[in-house]
Amino acid sequence: MDNPWWHRSVVYQIYPRSFADANGDGMGDLRGIIQRLDHLAGLGVDVIWLSPICRSPQDDNGYDISDYQDIDPAFGSLADFDELLAGVHERGMRLIMDLVVNHSSDEHAWFAESRSGKDSPKRDWYWWRPARPGMEPGTPGAEPNNWGSVFGGSAWEYDPATGEYYLHIFSRKQPDLNWENPEVREAVYAMMNWWLDRGVDGFRMDVIDHISKDTSLPDGVVRPGSLYAEGGPHYMNGPRNHEFLHEMHERVFAGRATLLTVAEMPGVTIEEAARYTDPARREVDMVFGFEHVWVDRGPDPWVLYPLRLTKLKGILGRWQAGLADVGWNSLYWNNHDQPRVVSRYGDDSPEFRVRSAKMLGAVLHLHRGTPYIYQGEEIGMTNAPFASIADFRDIEALGHYAQAVEHEGHSSEDVLTVLRARGRDNARTPMQWDDSHQAGFTTGTPWLAVNPNHKEINAAAAVEDPDSVYHFYRRLIALRHDDPVVVYGDFTMLLPDDERLYAFTRRHGDTELLVVGNFSGERARADIPGAEAWSSAELVLTNAPARTGLDLEPWQVVIYRRRA
Ligand code: TEU
Numbered sequence: 205m206d207n208p209w210w211h212r213s214v215v216y217q218i219y220p221r222s223f224a225d226a227n228g229d230g231m232g233d234l235r236g237i238i239q240r241l242d243h244l245a246g247l248g249v250d251v252i253w254l255s256p257i258c259r260s261p262q263d264d265n266g267y268d269i270s271d272y273q274d275i276d277p278a279f280g281s282l283a284d285f286d287e288l289l290a291g292v293h294e295r296g297m298r299l300i301m302d303l304v305v306n307h308s309s310d311e312h313a314w315f316a317e318s319r320s321g322k323d324s325p326k327r328d329w330y331w332w333r334p335a336r337p338g339m340e341p342g343t344p345g346a347e348p349n350n351w352g353s354v355f356g357g358s359a360w361e362y363d364p365a366t367g368e369y370y371l372h373i374f375s376r377k378q379p380d381l382n383w384e385n386p387e388v389r390e391a392v393y394a395m396m397n398w399w400l401d402r403g404v405d406g407f408r409m410d411v412i413d414h415i416s417k418d419t420s421l422p423d424g425v426v427r428p429g430s431l432y433a434e435g436g437p438h439y440m441n442g443p444r445n446h447e448f449l450h451e452m453h454e455r456v457f458a459g460r461a462t463l464l465t466v467a468e469m470p471g472v473t474i475e476e477a478a479r480y481t482d483p484a485r486r487e488v489d490m491v492f493g494f495e496h497v498w499v500d501r502g503p504d505p506w507v508l509y510p511l512r513l514t515k516l517k518g519i520l521g522r523w524q525a526g527l528a529d530v531g532w533n534s535l536y537w538n539n540h541d542q543p544r545v546v547s548r549y550g551d552d553s554p555e556f557r558v559r560s561a562k563m564l565g566a567v568l569h570l571h572r573g574t575p576y577i578y579q580g581e582e583i584g585m586t587n588a589p590f591a592s593i594a595d596f597r598d599i600e601a602l603g604h605y606a607q608a609v610e611h612e613g614h615s616s617e618d619v620l621t622v623l624r625a626r627g628r629d630n631a632r633t634p635m636q637w638d639d640s641h642q643a644g645f646t647t648g649t650p651w652l653a654v655n656p657n658h659k660e661i662n663a664a665a666a667v668e669d670p671d672s673v674y675h676f677y678r679r680l681i682a683l684r685h686d687d688p689v690v691v692y693g694d695f696t697m698l699l700p701d702d703e704r705l706y707a708f709t710r711r712h713g714d715t716e717l718l719v720v721g722n723f724s725g726e727r728a729r730a731d732i733p734g735a736e737a738w739s740s741a742e743l744v745l746t747n748a749p750a751r752t753g754l755d756l757e758p759w760q761v762v763i764y765r766r767r768a
Pocket of ligand 1: 304541
């Protein structure tokens with residue numbers, strides 16, 4: 205079988221709300237994206253992934269869909285979408301949609317019908333349950349189980365009209381669909397086929413390892429200091445998850461040649477990832493694991509830990525090894541849920557921002573797998589200077605703040621410190637196009653404040669400057685397109701115990717690459733085994749004035765190539 209095209213591809217994620225606003229209402233839209241397509245074509249990316257654009261009350265910025273087959277008026281219309289898709293295809297790129305089907309919006313017609321009465325034909329499309337036995341429905345503690353919602357509070361919402369509760373792992377406006385019901389699955393597959401028939405090239409599947417739950421919905425373990433239990437073990441990667449994704453493959457993907465399917469799976473292990481992405485099992489092409497973006501957190505996601513490079517290398521090295529023979533990795537530092545990587549694992553000070561952003565890009569893109577770039581990463585955008593809770597918009601940040609400050613007794617300043625480092629709004633500040641008012645994102649008032657550093661950090665300046673992060677990313681993408689060792693080479697981690705250097709080799713046929721990145725603000729020498737063999741190798745790319753050999757400047761990365 206030929207290697208699939210997406211092995212050679214780089215994906216670029218657009219968060220439409222924050223990308224480009226064509227109509228001046230302060231929110232990005234499809235016509236804004238159409239106007240900026242040449243930025244992406246110029247970068248050289250192969251695929252665009254659009255975060256949700258379907259009709260939505262926008263409780264979770266579109267991850268709460270009320271009509272899967274229409275565009276939210278705030279983003280435009282189906283006609284705008286068709287024009288965008290054509291523009292993407294004309295430039296030789298592909299487009300994948302965000303598929304959000306673990307839950308719908310509570311304003312979806314399906315849920316309205318389900319909620320209308322216990323004998324509604326769609327009652328069983330969602331997870332309705334009575335109060336805990338012996339408890340008065342609607343009173344504290346009477347929820348069917350003790351799970352907490354990801355966004356704070358109970359995972360159950362009481363519905364007085366029928367005296368029952370519905371499950372929502374995310375917000376109360378995101379009721380979980382019941383995948384046990386075959387009608388639900390058929391409705392989802394029909395909708396997916398409708399989009400593919402319209403011409404889209406695949407899907408990124410939101411929390412798709414949450415669709416099969418332990419149907420007994422048992423109580424979970426409550427962490428000390430928490431009000432609610434972590435339900436994850438009972439709803440992530442559940443007993444029928446593989447079965448459902450295989451069925452989806454059969455009903456939707458089979459026989460369609462050029463698709464890309466990527467499954468977001470917060471709870472996935474390497475072993476499970478190998479199963480989900482084994483082509484012989486016909487489920488999905490790749491998964492987004494979370495271990496490497498949770499490297500700086502503990503069991504409580506809201507406690508900060510410093511990055512330990514050895515731990516990060518341990519995780520990514522195990523994923524490389526675990527999917528070396530069967531399956532395929534996705535590679536990402538950033539998306540709309542993660543803080544900006546240059547602020548998180550790099551150094552966003554004026555002295556080292558550009559250099560560390562390039563180093564991080566090179567280390568990621570030279571792993572084996574398909575790299576994802578999140579809008580703004582290619583110009584080294586940073587976390588935002590949020591002054592107070594009033595500056596945040598994200599439902600997760602606001603929900604966590606309310607729970608931690610109002611119900612769990614934490615100080616406001618402590619919670620803000622964590623939110624500044626970890627809050628999702630860091631990724632969601634508007635794309636910085638130029639140094640003008642509102643960074644060229646909108647002529648109106650943006651829904652979330654533009655980062656004041658757009659005066660220096662913006663796409664126009666980056667495209668002008670041959671030494672920018674943008675042109676470095678462009679070269680990384682070109683390197684993948686030009687040299688099969690980047691795509692197919694095997695992966696060997698070096699210096700696993702070094703807390704400053706990230707070093708590995710890739711080998712394909714007679715070509716070998718050596719990549720060494722310095723994750724520190726100090727000079728460091730890479731004492732790798734067989735270092736002398738690299739002394740005459742070609743320096744393919746670096747981000748600092750080249751020094752000799754394997755002595756690295758602060759935050760420097762070197763990529764060497766040699767042929768046997
Ligand atoms: O994210 C799922 C997910 O794992 C997040 O809840 C993550 O744990 C959290 O944001 C870390 O801070 C997906 C989407 O990417 C996210 O934007 C949605 O809010 C969520 O699903 C619900 O649809």
